[in-house]
Amino acid sequence: AYVVAEPCIKCKYTDCVExxxxxxxxxxxxxxxxxxxxxIDCGACEPACPTKAIFPEESLPEKWKEYTGLNADLCKTWPNITEKKDPLPDADKFKDVEGKRGDLVM
Ligand code: SF4
Ligand code: F3S
Structure with a gap:
């Protein structure tokens, strides 16, 4: 499966959803x-993300390995999203910032 990693945090552009x-x-x-x-591993979301947050599980960078488990766990309780919406207000500011893991609201 594909995995969403740290760059999405505080951005949430949702182009992937579309x-x-x-x-x-x-x-x-x-x-x-x-x-x-x-x-279904179609790969459509990977190039659509402006922050390059999405990876096939097997090529997830080592520093973001924990995101495989986070995706698998959080998808069980979070609501499904099926339509694109506005990004978070400071998305452009946080797009290229690293070290956002501590800001993840679970
Ligand atoms: Fe998986 Fe394709 Fe959906 Fe991305 S767009 S999450 S690769 S099914
Ligand atoms: Fe996040 Fe990229 Fe989707 S920022 S919401 S994974 S388009």
Missing amino acids: VCPVDCFYEGQNFLVIHPDEC
Whole structure:
């Protein structure tokens, strides 16, 4: 499955939601996750994300390995999101900032 990693935090552009053919994104306050059992590995979301937050699980950078588990866990309780919406207000400011893990609202 594909995995959403740290760059999405505090941005949430949701372009990924618009292109996913199976609506397998789930929404938190400042992050989205992919349901690993619903993702069909089509790859459409990866190039659509302005922050480059989405990776196939097998090529997730080492520093973001924990996001595989975070996606699998958080998708169980967060609501499904099926339509694109406005990004978070400071998305452009936080787009290229690293070290946002501590800001993730779970
Ligand atoms: Fe959806 Fe395809 Fe991305 Fe999986 S890889 S989350 S099916 S757009
Ligand atoms: Fe997040 Fe990128 Fe989607 S910022 S909401 S993974 S388009």
